[in-house]
Ligand SMILES: [Fe+2]
């Protein structure tokens with residue numbers, strides 16, 4: 001269970017650990033800049049492995065920002081370990097995340113962002129997007145890096161398998177297959193379909209990402225707007241009223 005490191009865009013590193021019993025990759029993303037940003041920490045049990053992977057790129061103690069979508073072990077399970085390791089690190093989250101989970105869980109060092117607010121970390125500018133229940137969880141948010149048009153999409157485009165770091169092939173059909181496997185298997189109802197889900201996915205499409213950095217599976221390089229519109233249509237057909 002080694003961690004593979006790939007630079008999938010300039011200064012953007014994907015750290016990927018495949019866990020066979022889940023047939024799933026767990027990916028973290030490190031953006032190297034004046035103020036390095038780690039998106040997803042991985043589970044607490046993965047902390048030594050993720051820390052050592054980061055250490056092959058930068059000094060882990062220099063991580064400045066820790067972002068993630070929602071309060072779940074694979075998103076932020078080792079958040080407190082990271083805050084202990086990196087003295088200048090702050091958690092990046094929205095109002096819901098801070099009030100519901102993060103303030104209590106971490107005991108502080110939280111930078112609360114309003115939806116649409118931008119964080120400049122040097123050459124990279126991160127737009128914080130509060131996206132409740134998308135991909136899932138009340139406190140869900142996503143992050144869009146403006147200079148490279150990179151969408152950190154968390155569990156959207158979730159794909160089973162030990163897959164290549166980046167693909168230009170369609171991700172929607174593998175995501176649909178994975179979604180159906182979740183619905184049929186021991187973990188159904190992972191993805192709620194709210195009355196605002198379609199609008200949220202179309203808002204993301206409006207960002208026109210060129211790279212979609214997926215937490216589980218391959219990242220996608222190409223027409224991100226089309227991929228997100230196709231994902232919205234797939235969600236509507238698979239999870240929505242039209243199913
Ligand atoms: Fe999740």
Ligand SMILES: [Fe+2]
Nearest residue numbers: 074154155215
């Ligand atoms: Fe996840």
